[in-house]
Amino acid sequence: MHLHDVWFVLIAVLWTGYFFLEGFDFGVGILTKLLARDRPERRVLINTIGPVWDGNEVWLLTAGGATFAAFPEWYATLFSGFYLPLLVILVCLIVRGVAFEYRAKRPEENWQRNWEHAIFWTSLIPAFLWGVAFGNIVRGVKIDQHFEYVGTVWDLLNPYALLGGLVTLTLFTFHGAVFTALKTVGDIRVRARKLALRVGLVTAVAALAFLLWTQADTGNGRSLVALIVAGAALVAALVANQAGREGWSFALSGLTIVAAVAMLFLSLFPNVMPSTLNGDWSLTVTNASSSPYTLKIMTWCAGIATPIVLLYQGWTYWVFRKRIGTQHLAADIAH
Amino acid sequence: MDLALAPETLARWQFGITTVYHFLFVPLTISLAALTAGLQTAWVRTEKEKYLKATKFWGKLFLINIAMGVVTGIVQEFQFGMNWSDYSRFVGDIFGAPLAFEALIAFFFESTFIGLWIFGWDKLPKKIHLACIWMVSIGTILSAYFILAANSWMQHPVGYKIDRARHRAELTDFWAVLTQNTALSQAFHTLAASFLTGGAFMVGIAAFHLARKKHIRVMKTSLRLGLVTVVIAGLLTAISGDTLGKVMYKQQPMKMASAEALWDGQKPAPFSIFAYGDVEKGHNTVAIEIPGLLSFLADDNFTSYVPGINDVNKAEQQKFGPGDYRPNIPVAFWGFRWMIGFGMASFAIGLAGLWLTRKKFLLPKHLRVGEDEVPHLVLFKNKALSPKLSPWYWRIATWTLAFPLIANSWGWIFTETGRQPWVVYGVLRTRDAVSPGVSQAEVLTSMIVFTALYAILAVVEVKLLAKYVKAGPPELTEADLNPPTKIGGDTRDADKPMAFSY
Numbered sequence: 001m002h003l004h005d006v007w008f009v010l011i012a013v014l015w016t017g018y019f020f021l022e023g024f025d026f027g028v029g030i031l032t033k034l035l036a037r038d039r040p041e042r043r044v045l046i047n048t049i050g051p052v053w054d055g056n057e058v059w060l061l062t063a064g065g066a067t068f069a070a071f072p073e074w075y076a077t078l079f080s081g082f083y084l085p086l087l088v089i090l091v092c093l094i095v096r097g098v099a100f101e102y103r104a105k106r107p108e109e110n111w112q113r114n115w116e117h118a119i120f121w122t123s124l125i126p127a128f129l130w131g132v133a134f135g136n137i138v139r140g141v142k143i144d145q146h147f148e149y150v151g152t153v154w155d156l157l158n159p160y161a162l163l164g165g166l167v168t169l170t171l172f173t174f175h176g177a178v179f180t181a182l183k184t185v186g187d188i189r190v191r192a193r194k195l196a197l198r199v200g201l202v203t204a205v206a207a208l209a210f211l212l213w214t215q216a217d218t219g220n221g222r223s224l225v226a227l228i229v230a231g232a233a234l235v236a237a238l239v240a241n242q243a244g245r246e247g248w249s250f251a252l253s254g255l256t257i258v259a260a261v262a263m264l265f266l267s268l269f270p271n272v273m274p275s276t277l278n279g280d281w282s283l284t285v286t287n288a289s290s291s292p293y294t295l296k297i298m299t300w301c302a303g304i305a306t307p308i309v310l311l312y313q314g315w316t317y318w319v320f321r322k323r324i325g326t327q328h329l330a331a332d333i334a335h
Numbered sequence: 336m337d338l339a340l341a342p343e344t345l346a347r348w349q350f351g352i353t354t355v356y357h358f359l360f361v362p363l364t365i366s367l368a369a370l371t372a373g374l375q376t377a378w379v380r381t382e383k384e385k386y387l388k389a390t391k392f393w394g395k396l397f398l399i400n401i402a403m404g405v406v407t408g409i410v411q412e413f414q415f416g417m418n419w420s421d422y423s424r425f426v427g428d429i430f431g432a433p434l435a436f437e438a439l440i441a442f443f444f445e446s447t448f449i450g451l452w453i454f455g456w457d458k459l460p461k462k463i464h465l466a467c468i469w470m471v472s473i474g475t476i477l478s479a480y481f482i483l484a485a486n487s488w489m490q491h492p493v494g495y496k497i498d499r500a501r502h503r504a505e506l507t508d509f510w511a512v513l514t515q516n517t518a519l520s521q522a523f524h525t526l527a528a529s530f531l532t533g534g535a536f537m538v539g540i541a542a543f544h545l546a547r548k549k550h551i552r553v554m555k556t557s558l559r560l561g562l563v564t565v566v567i568a569g570l571l572t573a574i575s576g577d578t579l580g581k582v583m584y585k586q587q588p589m590k591m592a593s594a595e596a597l598w599d600g601q602k603p604a605p606f607s608i609f610a611y612g613d614v615e616k617g618h619n620t621v622a623i624e625i626p627g628l629l630s631f632l633a634d635d636n637f638t639s640y641v642p643g644i645n646d647v648n649k650a651e652q653q654k655f656g657p658g659d660y661r662p663n664i665p666v667a668f669w670g671f672r673w674m675i676g677f678g679m680a681s682f683a684i685g686l687a688g689l690w691l692t693r694k695k696f697l698l699p700k701h702l703r704v705g706e707d708e709v710p711h712l713v714l715f716k717n718k719a720l721s722p723k724l725s726p727w728y729w730r731i732a733t734w735t736l737a738f739p740l741i742a743n744s745w746g747w748i749f750t751e752t753g754r755q756p757w758v759v760y761g762v763l764r765t766r767d768a769v770s771p772g773v774s775q776a777e778v779l780t781s782m783i784v785f786t787a788l789y790a791i792l793a794v795v796e797v798k799l800l801a802k803y804v805k806a807g808p809p810e811l812t813e814a815d816l817n818p819p820t821k822i823g824g825d826t827r828d829a830d831k832p833m834a835f836s837y
Contacts, residue, residue, distance in 0.1 A: 051450035054405065058446045062438035064412050069435040072427020072503070079416025079423075080770040087781045090413060091788060094406040098792060101402035105799050147424075148772040290428040291498075291505040298435060305439040313447050319458055319822055 003299060004289035007070040008272070010302055012265035014066055018059035019130070019168070020175075020257050024250075025049040025056055027176015029096070029123025032116055034173070035180065035195055039109075041188055042116055044324055046100065048183040051320050053100060055313055057093070069298055073147050073288035074272045081141065081149025082133055085156060089126045096122035127172045128165040132156065135164025138214060138264050140274030145281050147288075160213060167210045170203040171260070175253045178237065182246040185325035193241055196249070200238045207234065211260065214267055218274075223266040230259035343769045345778040346418040349785060351751070353410050355744045356789050360404035362743055365479055365526065366533020366568075367397035368472040370560065372465070379465050385552045387815060388808035392553065393537070394468075398453065399799050403792065405446070410785065412438075418778060422758055422768035429495055429506045430485055433513070437481035445474030461818045479529070480522050487518035489759050490750070491586040497762075504762060520582050524575035528678065528746065530568035532739035535681045537561030538688060539736025540804050545709045546729035550807045552706060558692065565685030565735075572678060577632065584633035587760060589647040589660065590753030593667035595629055596622070597643045604629040604641035607668075614664055617645050655761070662755040670749030677742035684735045691728075 028049045036042040049056075068075040079086055095118050103115035139160050142151035177196035181189050211227045219227070237252035268274075272288050275281035289295065371394045378386035412434065415423050423430075448470035455464050494511030495504045506512070541558035544550050584591045592598075596610040598618050606628030612619035627637040634641075642650075644661055651660040691712045704710050712728040758765040 051454040054450055055443065055447040057409075058438065058442045061409065061412055061442055062435070064416075065431065065435035065438040067431075068412075068415065068423065068427055069431030072423055072431055075416045075427060075431070076420035076423040076770075079413055080418075080420035080773050083417055083770075083773055083777045084780070086413060086417060087784060090410055091784060093409050094788065094792075097406040097409075098402055098795070101398065102795065102799060105399070106802070146771075148420075150772065290431070294428050294432055294506045294509075297506075297509050298432060301436055301439055305443075309439070309443045309447075313443070316447055316451055319451065320454065322823065 002285075003292060003295035004070070004285045005270075006299060007066070007289065007295055008265070008269060008285045011063060011066055011070065012261065014059055014063035015265075016258050016261040018056070018063055019172075019261055020254050021056035021059055022053070023127075023168075023172040023257055024175045024179040025053040026123045026127040026172045027174065028180060029119045029176070030127065030173050031176050031180055031192070031195070032123075033120045035177070035188070035191060039112070043104075044184060044188060045180060046103070046119070047324055048180060050100070052313075052316060054097070055316065057097070060093075066298070066302075070290055070295060071272055071283075071285070071288040072290060074283050077143060077147050077149055077273055077283060077288075078137070081143075081151075082136070082156065084153045085129050085133060089129050092122040092126045096126075124169065128169040131165035131168030132161045134168075134264055135161030135210075137273055138164075138218060138268050140271075140276040140282070142277050143273065143275035143281050143283065144277065147281070147283055150277075160210075160217075163206065163210045163213070167203070167206045167260075170199060170206050171253075171257060174199045174203045174237075175250075175257065178241060178246065178249045178253045181241070182250045183323055185323045188325065189323075193244070193246075196241045197238065200234070200241065200253075204231075204234055204238070207231075207256075207260065211263060214264065218267040219263075220267065223263045226259050226263035226266055230256050230263060233259055340775060340779065342418075342773060342775050342778045343766055345775070345782055346769050347765065349418060349778065349782040350414065351748070352782070352786055352789070353407065353414065354751075355747060356793075357404065357407040357411055358743060358747055359740055360400050360407065361479070362525075362529035362532040362739070363536060364397070364401045364404045365472075365475045365529040366564070367393060367400065367536070368468065368475050369530070370533055370537065370564065371397050372468040372472045374560070375465050375468055379461055384811060384816075385556055387811060388550075388553045389557055391811075391815075392803075392808035393557070395803050396536075396540075396800060398449075399796065399803065401449065403796055407789070417781070418770055418773065419758075419768050420770035420772070422763065425503050425763055425768070426759060427503075429488060429492075429504055429512065432506065432509060433481040433485040433488075437478050441474050441478035441481060445471055445478060448474065457814055457819060458823055459818070460820055460822065463822065464818065476526065479526060480518075483522045483525055484513050484518040487515065487521050488512050490521070490754060491515065491517040491582075492759055492762050504759075516582050517586060520575055520579040524572060524579050527568050527571035527575050528739065528743055530564055531572050531678065531681060532743060534561045534564030534568055534685065535739045536736045538565060538685065539733045542729045542732035542735070543804065544807060546726045546733070548709050551709055553808045555706075555710075558688070562685050562689045562692065565681060566689055569678070569682030569685055573682070576675075576678075580632050581634065584641070587753065588642050589644065589651070589662065590667065590750075591633060592642060592644040592647055593662050593664050593753055594671040594749065595641075596664060596668045597629065597641060598645050599643040600640060600646045601643065602630070602640035603627040603638045604633070606632065610668060612664070614661075658756070660756060662752050667749055667753045670745045670752060673745035674742050674749055677738045677745070681735055681738040681742070684732060684738075688732060 028045050032042045032045050036045050064075070067078070099115040099118040099122065103112055103119070106112070133156075136156050136158075139158070141149060142155060144150045174196060177192050177199055181192040181196060184192065208231060211230060215224060215227055233252045233255040237249050237256060240246075240249035240252055270285050271282050272285060273283040275283075290298075371390055374386055374393060375390040377383070378390055415430075448467045451459065452464065452467040452471060455467060459467070492504070493515045494506060494508030496507050497503075498505050512518070537557050538561035541554040541561055544554040545558065580591070595604070595607050596612055596619055597604060597607070598612070603626065605624035605626045607619075607622055607624050609621070609623040610619045611621040629641055630639040631637045633639060644664065648660050652658065692710050709725070709729075711725045754760055756764050756766070758768045
């Protein structure tokens with residue numbers, strides 16, 4: 001196995017980690033409008049992800065940095081080509097981070113409500129746009145012989161990619177609802193479970209359509225296996241949710257994300273960004289990658305750092321493993 | 336196309352705006368993390384309440400600030416791909432690696448442990464909680480190092496070869512990139528300046544409260560800590576700045592000459608305090624100079640030859656072909672002066688403050704004060720006058736907090752402008768680095784969006800900071816003074832809100 005293949009896998013892993021982790025915190029952000037009925041409930045929702053969302057987001061920064069280092073051509077084509085959608089995502093991530101940090105810094109209801117609106121929209125929009133972006137990456141875009149994207153922003157909004165956006169949006173919302181059921185006690189936990197069922201059914205329909213479309217277009221034997229795993233995990237997550245097994249349900253909704261992202265990357269390989277204009281102009285793991293020396297250094301770094309990161313991030317989840325609820329929120333600190 | 340709105344110009348403006356804005360927060364984050372960690376360590380060791388109050392007070396300001404640092408940092412990583420895709424293609428093999436290292440080693444560290452620190456007050460035993468803020472501090476410093484190594488490579492590329500077939504630069508020695516003298520001296524200089532910034536921030540805010548005779552114990556401790564930090568960091572900033580200047584003289588003679596508006600090489604070369612010149616004709620019409628000083632700064636020798644702008648321009652034309660290899664000289668010249676001037680001013684105020692608030696036994700008897708009184712800043716022998724004038728001095732000291740911020744911004748503007756027209760010195764020109772496929776409208780849109788967003792956030796941030804500065808240190812509760820003894824906290828408070836931050 002070549003190092004550039006290893007790095008293709010590692011970047012897939014980083015995106016998977018990002019969607020698994022930030023997936024549920026995007027979901028919880030969306031639930032602040034769909035599920036929470038009052039300020040204390042919104043506060044509880046935000047508290048479930050408070051200690052971890054920042055660490056979750058670093059998976060994106062690492063995926064970006066690793067792509068820059070391991071596949072500079074991919075990084076350059078992707079981020080200059082998807083300029084405006086990426087701009088929207090960046091603006092959302094900026095506002096979202098500030099919203100979490102600043103929301104409770106003033107007691108006024110207006111101030112907090114504005115930041116809560118911000119949390120909802122800045123969770124929803126990126127959750128949708130990441131799916132659009134990946135839909136386009138897998139399907140291929142107009143890339144010329146210099147590896148430059150020559151399409152327009154409207155080319156990115158094709159039915160396949162929009163369906164991809166709907167999948168990530170619903171899947172992350174489902175993942176967030178399951179996470180909320182796992183992390184809370186009381187009424188909100190019961191309602192989160194009910195909502196998870198409804199969102200989960202929509203997710204199942206959208207995801208099945210999108211993944212089958214992908215399989216028919218660019219799939220292969222391995223991606224078919226991933227597709228079957230994703231489908232089975234989603235069904236099992238719904239069953240576990242109905243049975244009140246919240247830990248299982250969350251693990252399975254996570255597995256759905258893992259398998260779905262794996263399926264996309266498996267159907268992409270060995271391309272990293274196919275050209276719809278001419279197959280020879282596609283970016284591949286070979287023509288987009290860095291030199292073997294750089295890849296070797298990066299492999300050492302990732303090999304040593306990744307297990308350590310997983311250990312201390314895992315520890316964080318363990319420290320904050322307890323369920324939280326509204327019943328002990330005193331009125332004066334309930335905001 | 337109108338040159339002022341060319342994508343290259345807009346992309347440069349956007350890079351300048353987003354970077355300088357990001358860098359308002361970074362030095363404060365680096366230094367406040369360490370200073371807060373120091374205060375919390377003092378609390379854990381001495382159990383004095385003033386240290387815990389100080390930790391919570393500065394910790395809160397640190398958090399308001401780091402939030403902005405983190406979110407504005409996201410843009411930095413992606414705008415290379417968005418606006419500078421040809422740069423990314425050409426140098427990604429080298430430049431991407433420290434960025435990826437930063438994310439893997441530093442960002443994860445910083446962001447994970449900051450979550451633990453914010454929410455861990457009632458979930459973690461004292462010492463483990465303390466370790467978390469130190470981890471954050473280590474993360475911020477590592478992160479700065481990797482970024483500065485990447486930037487230093489642009490100032491002075493090492494450890495690479497050019498692959499003509501793939502039209503790109505390729506890494507041959509990563510260790511050289513991480514440890515070259517430009518990276519080391521730039522990191523030293525930037526980190527020292529960061530502590531100067533955090534120290535001055537503490538001095539300014541502590542002086543604000545002392546002028547009003549509020550929170551005296553906490554603020555006196557903070558003031559001393561801030562003053563000591565300013566003085567030590569100020570010295571280190573000057574020493575490392577001098578080292579960096581000598582490195583620059585050897586590696587980037589054009590930057591050195593522009594910093595001094597030295598048009599023609601001289602031996603010995605003078606240091607210019609003020610200059611007004613004609614860029615087109617290549618000479619100064621007015622100049623106030625200290626003879627020999629530039630030679631000394633550049634080469635440790637009062638009589639060394641320092642090449643001028645016109646000489647370097649000619650040499651580079653011979654080497655790289657026809658063209659204008661001069662940066663924007665007024666910006667470089669004045670940027671250099673503002674950097675040094677404001678940096679020196681904060682150091683001077685720190686030194687004066689340390690002298691004026693020196694230990695009790697050094698002061699004459701009638702000027703000594705108890706623990707709950709504000710010391711007088713004494714500059715006159717007239718006993719009646721000094722207590723009256725003191726509050727005014729405290730107010731002046733408050734303004735100190737802005738000085739290093741101004742110095743930092745100009746420092747970056749200088750170092751980045753001084754390298755132009757190169758984006759990687761001697762290797763890649765800025766005009767060849769922009770994204771060819773990105774339209775003028777797209778860059779203009781993003782520049783307007785980011786600038787507007789940053790302007791709004793600046794207002795929000797400053798108002799929040801002002802609110803928490805005015806509020807002063809919090810009153811301590813039972814829970815604050817008796818942290819949990821086991822990880823995860825006590826069962827009885829499992830669903831207590833994690834109230835420190837959100």
